[in-house]
Amino acid sequence: MDRLVVTNLTKRYEKGKFALNRVSLTVPSSNGIFALIGRNGAGKTTLVRILATQLSPTSGSAHINGIDVVKEPEKLREIIACVPQEARAINWTTPKQFVYAYLLWRGYSFKEAAKRAVDSLKRLGIGGYMDTASRKLSGGTKRKVLVATVISSEAKIIFLDEPTTGLDPLSRNELWEKLAELKKDHFIFLTTHYLEEAEKLADRIAILENGKIMAQGTLDDLRKMVKYPYSITVLSQHKVQKPKNGEMIIGVDGHSQILTTEREAKEIARKLVGKGVKFSMNPISLDDIFYHIVRKPVEEEGNYDEEEWA
């Protein structure tokens, strides 16, 4: 049985706008991290809220561990836990009190809840803060408290909606380390717009754009969707020409990005070095794949410069 099966899931709000438009997803039965990436407003939170039984879809179906998300929410809630986007531990509680209250809400006995709360906070490496008022904690520690909260229960399917947004790089890395550890015994459905996060943590990835799934699979599967294995990013405002074999994208900052073959990448690199243009060259990353999928290449928009390389 697959872990997650979403079929033609659609959410249309009152004014007719589609938040999700016939979304279909399949995630095999295994622990690990499934990352849903997409821009702000792509529909990530709507999908999480539907799967976490907080929101009803307009049409379509979704099953988690074979349980119907729409028709059997009570049954599903026994095995899931969710950290919503922008969630915070209640200001006037300590982390221990917050996790304890959450476990009591889930119906644990007082004794079991107290034990699990302490164990969970220690597992996230924040045992030293368990009696500090939540309002006094750093942003990174606050997020860890929320993760500790949901993993403290028996739920093995965890939804984390943009858990690292707004964190400094160090705090983000610390949380990534914890998530990488937690995925061994949990299935984590993670949304993010940090592509690096998905690349580092996720076993499977889906790209959501304007309410539609544009691609899904392992990182290798997604790499295969892009014809060209190398990426060159021109770091200055220097205008470059479209490659013979490849695609070029002009970023919002005016920098050019070229996806091309290994041979042509080397050739372009040699010319750029000759002109003293700063650039980077790498095998394609999730960033490149994402831009390739959600943004039209320059060729299709007819917006590239005709200047010769040399």
Add this chain to the structure above:
Amino acid sequence: MKRSGLSQFTASILANSVYALGNYPAMMVSMFLSPFSILIVTFFVSNGALLPVAITGGMIMVMTYSGMSLQTDLAHLKNDFRVQDMVVSSPLSAGMYLFGMAVSELVYAIPAIAVLGALAALYVHTSILGYVTLIAVFLAMFSFSTCLGFFISTFTTDIMESWAYTGIISTILSALPPVYYPITYIPMQFRIIAYLSPATYAAEIAQNAIGFLPLTQAELATNWLVLIIISVVIGYVAIKKSRWRE
């Protein structure tokens, strides 16, 4: 896994009141002050004659404020901390969450209830049936206001909006109705406005129970009927129309 209803009930009380009071004890004073300030004014203005009425009125207002406080607290937890979404995605029913949260509001009201109870023991003299009637009225107002508070909280998107609703409803439930004095003090042409509030029916029943306001059996039955119907309707709306799962 066998889940404990007692734990689920207690969680709301801990999270919403016990832990909060540990940090902000002024909240208990706030709940205490509102009914007492009006009670004292009523006492002075009436030279003490309306003290029993004001005591029962104060108790009605404590119950009503509890419901209105529930509205803002639920909205605060839902919109500012996203706790309601975490709770929705867990094996906890909306009813159990609401029940625990409603009782948590009474924790804030403990000092007010204790002092009003002590004053009632000294100055409100009625039969056992009268005391039972008073308790029933208080519970009806508490039930009505908590259901209304829960219903509104599921629709509000910001604490500012919640405060606005609290202001509107508090006016309807406390400023308009003759809770601290008998309705006969209101000129006849304006009484219709007072009867728009369920608190008026509750106050009339309470004032009748302590022997202050004579009512015919038909008037008493009508008051109970209106109070029960309003409470049931609001309870039904809260259960059926609240946006627990959107």
